[in-house]
Amino acid sequence: MSVRFGVNYTPRQGWFHHWLDFDLDEVRADFDDIASLGLDHVRVFPLWPVFQPNRTLIRPRAVEQLVLLADAAAERGLDVAVDGLQGHLSSFDFLPSWVTTWHRRNLFTDPDVIEAQARYLAELAGALAERPHFLGMTVGNEFNQFSGDPHPDPDRVDAREAGSWARRMIEACDAAAPGRAHLHASYDAAWYDGTHPFTPAHAARIGAMTAVHSWVFNGTAQRHGSDGAATGLHAAYLVELSKAWATDPARPVWLQEVGAPAPFVPPERAASFARTTLLNVLDCEGLWGVTWWCSHDVDRALADFPELEYELGLFTQGRKVKPVGEAVAGVARDSLPAAAPRRTALVVDAGDVVSAPLRPMLAPGGAYFEAWMRLASDGARPAVVLAQRVGEAGHLVGRGVEEVVTVEQVL
Incomplete structure (x- = not known):
């Protein structure tokens, strides 16, 4: 199967606040822009407090608007993936009033909250279940950021509870829309922070596929530079x-x-960065797809975004395709050969497989990260194998691995 190419949909008018003043014609115009690049899917973001303002109220009109949006995408040849619990977007939190202040309840462990979340996700999934262009639900956009530091008001949870919560959300989606690709998604603390309750095992074992979010402002670009090999390889590293x-x-x-x-x-390097990143990640077997962040630049009339959030789009506010948009579209149009198996694997030992307490070694500057990048920049195409599975009968063969090396051997 060929790799899918899409974009995270950021409405040009009103950003995600567009749900408050929903304009289907504006949505259609945005999707026309996206389709013009030859992309095949969009990831869309209902705002949780707009759709479920009370624990027992899911607004029918909001759900209807989501379906209208999804159908508008399909009319332009775009499949639709829906993120449910928004949750968190571009530094802003969107939580309904029934989990904050006087009604403060833990997002991951309170029984009433869990059942309300599951009911909400099921409502959205069920509304789209018969649409052939509906890809599936993602439980939420980096919802794990609510679970610990550096969030200013975290909902504390342990790894067992985090896994239980994620499984319950996926079960709700599966029951409402069977056979679709339902999953959950974490920001990279799940991979790099040994104290974070959402772990690599959760990401790679719960749901229909594994989602990774690659942002090089996490120390990669600061350490290696915007044109450093590690910066262009970061997304491929997370996939592997x-x-x-x-x-x-x-x-x-x-x-x-x-x-x-x-x-x-730097803006003048964005197109080159995109091409390098995408070509590197397309060299990974098992890649379902790539969804660029994001479709349209944020209107600077909207206040208080971090500066970097305003101009991440493939299109300007004036609907002009940017060089980075042309770069993404160009790679998407190319017919590239399927990725070959990776014959060399770098062994990782992050401690206990489920809790992975030694995850900082996987982060930029960590010994494992730097060893993998050294191998990759030398052309070795390293896979990653857990130390606990190196001796497991058939595991390396099943992944096509013929040679294993250690961090100590590389560094």
Whole structure:
């Protein structure tokens, strides 16, 4: 199957606040822009407090508007993936009043909240279940950021509780829309922070596929520079890293977010960064697809965004395609050969497989990260294998691995 190419849909008018003043003609115009690049899907973001303002109220009109949006996408040849619990977007949190202040309840452990979330996700999935262009639900956009530091008011949870919550959300989606690709998505603390309750095992073992979000402002670009090999390889690294924790060697991986954030990637280098990143990640077996962040620049009339968030789009506010948009479209149009198996694997030991307490070694500057990047920049195409599975009968053969090396041997 060929790799899918799409974009995270950021409405040109009103950003995600467009749900408050929903204009289907504006949505159609935005989707016309996206379709003009030859992309095949969009990831869309209902705002949780707009759709479920009370624990027992899911607004029918909001759900109807989501279906209208999805059908408008389909009319332009775009499949639709829906993120449910928004949750968190571009530094802003969107939580309904029934989980905050006087009604403060834990988002991951309170029984009433869990059942309300599951009911909400099921409502959205069920509304789209008969649409052939509906790809599936993502439980939420980096919802794991609510679970610990550095969030200013975290909902504390342990790894067992985090896994239980994610499984319950996926079960609700599966029951409402069977056979679709339902999953959950974390920001990279799940891979790089040994104290974070959402772990690589959760990402790679719960849901229909593994999602990774690649942002090089996490220390990669600061350490290696905007044109450093590691910066262009970061997305591929996360894809390969995720496979080490997967129990199914054929489990697909979705590069669900990747973008060129200034000033870490200067605007004049954004197109080159995009091409390099995409070509590197297309060299990974099992890649389901790539969804660029994002479709349209944010209107600067909207206040208080971090500066880097305003100009991440493939299109300007004036609907003009940017060089980075042309670069993404160009790679999407190319007919590239399927990725070959990776014959060399770098062994990783992050401690206990489920909790992975030694995850900082996987982060930019960590010994494992730097060793993998050294191998990759030398052309070795390293896979990643858990130390606990190196001796497991058939595991290396099943992944096509013929040679294993250690961090100590590389560094």
